[in-house]
Amino acid sequence: MTDQNGTILVVDDDDLICQLLRDLLSRHGLSVIVALDGFEALKALTSEQIDVVLTDVNMPGMNGIVLMEEIKKLAPDLPVIVMTGWGTEDIAVKALQGGAFNFCRKPFNVHEIVRIVKKGLEVKRLSDKQREVLPFIELNLSFDIPSDVRYIRSIIWHIYQMSKQLGFPEKEFNLRVKLAIDEALCNSIRHGNKEDINKKVKIEVQISPEKLRFKISDEGEGFDVSAIPDPKDPENLNNEGGRGVLLMAYYMDKIEYNEKGTEVILTKYANSDTEDKKQHAAQTQGSIRE
Amino acid sequence: MEIITKENIVSIVELNGELDNESAEELRINVEDLISNGKVNIILNFNELSYSNSAGLRELIALYKLANSKGGDLRLCSLQPQLEDLFSFTNLKKVFNIYPTEEDAVASFE
Numbered sequence: 001m002t003d004q005n006g007t008i009l010v011v012d013d014d015d016l017i018c019q020l021l022r023d024l025l026s027r028h029g030l031s032v033i034v035a036l037d038g039f040e041a042l043k044a045l046t047s048e049q050i051d052v053v054l055t056d057v058n059m060p061g062m063n064g065i066v067l068m069e070e071i072k073k074l075a076p077d078l079p080v081i082v083m084t085g086w087g088t089e090d091i092a093v094k095a096l097q098g099g100a101f102n103f104c105r106k107p108f109n110v111h112e113i114v115r116i117v118k119k120g121l122e123v124k125r126l127s128d129k130q131r132e133v134l135p136f137i138e139l140n141l142s143f144d145i146p147s148d149v150r151y152i153r154s155i156i157w158h159i160y161q162m163s164k165q166l167g168f169p170e171k172e173f174n175l176r177v178k179l180a181i182d183e184a185l186c187n188s189i190r191h192g193n194k195e196d197i198n199k200k201v202k203i204e205v206q207i208s209p210e211k212l213r214f215k216i217s218d219e220g221e222g223f224d225v226s227a228i229p230d231p232k233d234p235e236n237l238n239n240e241g242g243r244g245v246l247l248m249a250y251y252m253d254k255i256e257y258n259e260k261g262t263e264v265i266l267t268k269y270a271n272s273d274t275e276d277k278k279q280h281a282a283q284t285q286g287s288i289r290e
Numbered sequence: 291m292e293i294i295t296k297e298n299i300v301s302i303v304e305l306n307g308e309l310d311n312e313s314a315e316e317l318r319i320n321v322e323d324l325i326s327n328g329k330v331n332i333i334l335n336f337n338e339l340s341y342s343n344s345a346g347l348r349e350l351i352a353l354y355k356l357a358n359s360k361g362g363d364l365r366l367c368s369l370q371p372q373l374e375d376l377f378s379f380t381n382l383k384k385v386f387n388i389y390p391t392e393e394d395a396v397a398s399f400e
Contacts, residue, residue: 149311151347175372182343186311232381240351243344243380250379 006121007031007048009066011041011055012083017106021054028114030121038062042150045078052120053080054113057091065095072099076129079120083108116234125258134209136166141150143203147193147218152185159205159212167209170271176213177268183244184264185215192218192262214266222261298330300399302392309346317346321353321364330362333395337368338388342376354386363387368394 010021015036022032033048035041041203044050051073057064068080071192079101084091090146092103101123102116145151156178163173185201193199199219205215229235231242249255256266292305301324309317324332334350342350352366357364367389369377377383389395 024391152311178341179343179376182310186343186345234384237299237381238351239384240348240355241344243347245378247376248343 005029006051006124007033008117009033009035009041009044009050009052009053009055009090011038011059011064012034013037013056013059017056024110025117028118030117038064038070041067042074043283045071045074049077050078051124052117053078054083054117055080056083057088057095057104058085065091065098068095068098068100077124077131079123081116081120083218119151128160131167137208138165139168139205139207141203141205143205144196144200145203147170147189147194147195147199147201149189152182152189155185155203156181157285158268159207162205162207163212164205167205168212172268172270173212178246180251180266180268183213183248184214184266187223187244187264188216188218188220192220193225194220210270212268215263216266217263220262225257292323300333300396301329302333302335302396304335304338307340309339309342309349311343313347314346314349318349318353322356325356325360325362325377328362330357331399332362332364332390333399334364334366335364335368335392335395336370337392338355339373341372342373347376347380347382351385364397365395365398367391367392 004030008021010018011027011034012021013036015285018034019034023035033044033050037043037060038055041143045053053068055064055067056275059067062070064082068082071078071080076099078123080099081101082095082100083106084103095103101120104113104116110123121285141159141162143155143158149272158207159180159181161175163177164170174217185203188201189195193201201219202215202217204215224247227244228245229239231237231239231246236242248264248266251268253269254264254265256265257263294306303317303320305317307313321332324330332353350366354364361387367388368391369388377386377388387395387398390399
């Protein structure tokens, strides 16, 4: 690597250590931002473009391991280097298991710390380079499964892994998409194909960082969604079933059924503020209430 | 899903993991077993439950009705935000007695 520029976030409650690291890393052409605790560090991460985090473990308020866990939620690919004291190998192992890029011991060997930071920068650049192409990728997956609900967990897992890899927001997937696919597949298997193991359910998935689209078709006689009693009606609250379709509409941005009732197309956008999404959400809610 | 049952003034069932098509059946077997042994006042502790689909909700309603039919009750506690949202949106908060903590749920039976 020829270009060594980059911004390092140094987190340590010891002002002197921060100053020392700032001087050291600046001499190697790196920009340094200092935070004296974990909360300040998290604030810096949301306002600054950080390439590598170098954090102490023992800090009051939020220790370095907890800080690293918080950073991983915000920026999973950001290399975090943990500074531990001598004789605290167990903490170093814990940090590595939690996703730390590397660790270095205090008091520092200056050559070692510079080497590890530069390696972290290299990894960050590589990961940024790989991410450049993400907006242009669309992945198409297809499953053709027998009508058995036991396959649902694995299918969701595969779709989740691919979505994560392409940068579709994990939180959006786990909180909303997962339940909607679960319900749609369950409907096709149980109500569409009546769990006839000889009948198949076809799942076609388009995955991009911006959007997930699922087309789920069964070989049943057709399923009239409008015939389902409103499960939110006080009269129907004690009914055991009938909530799957409602949940699909609630958690996805767009739902389309074919006329025969054997196919459903579910769409979820990564950015929930798109106009397209708002329009379709309004339409979907309307059609469910009719 | 892991299910742990504790005996108290009431039976407390701790649900761990996800409530879906497969684990809903496991829950039914456990709770039906309690009810058939006369333990009709049951608390389901959702503290470690991160997910439920409609098959899970269906099973909860069926078990709630079963406990009621035997003169008991099935109450819930410690819902995580995602499940709070699910119970609010489906109006199931109007069906179940839901408590913030296990202690509150136990106290409700006293």
